[in-house]
C-alpha cells in the first residue's frame with residue numbers, strides 16, 4: 001500500500017526543512033505511523049525513496065526506537081514513563097493503576113482493541129509534568145487517578161489517530177502553491193495542561 005499523498009508531501013517538506021535529509025528520518029517515520037498506525041517494510045522503502053537515502057538507514061533508525069511499531073496494535077498507544085524523575089512522583093503506582101483499570105499488563109492490548117499499554121524506562125522529556133504518560137504521541141501530565149480515568153474513557157470511543165479525517169487542502173492564495181492543512185505539521189508530542 002502506497003502512502004497517502006499528504007504523507008508524502010509532509011516527508012518531502014521535512015527533507016527540505018533540515019540541512020541534512022537524515023534529520024528528516026524520525027519525523028518521516030512519525031508521519032507514516034500516524035497515517036497507518038504502524039510502520040511497514042514497504043513504507044520504510046518509500047521513505048528512503050522520498051528522502052533519497054539508503055533503505056538500510058531508514059530501517060536501522062526505525063528498529064532502534066521502540067516507539068515505532070511494526071504491527072497493528074490497539075487503536076491508541078499509552079506509554080507510562082517510569083524513569084527516575086517520574087518514579088519519584090509515583091510512576092510505578094500510576095502504571096499499577098493503569099494495569100488494574102484496563103485489566104491488562106504493560107505490553108498488552110485491551111480486549112476491545114482500544115488501548116495498548118506500555119511502560120518505558122526512557123525519559124519521555126516531560127519530567128516537569130511527572131508523573132506523565134504519552135497518549136498517541138501527546139503528553140498527559142501531572143497524572144492522578146481521575147485524570148487517567150478521563151483519558152481512558154475518551155480513548156475507548158475515539159478512533160485511532162490515523163483514522164481521523166485529515167483537513168481538506170487549503171485553497172491557494174493567488175501566487176502561492178496549494179497546501180494541505182496537515183502539510184508541514186510537526187508530528188511531535190504536544191503537552192496537555194492540567
Ligand code: FES
Nearest residue numbers: 081083086123126
Ligand atoms: S523521567 Fe518521565 S518524562 Fe522524564
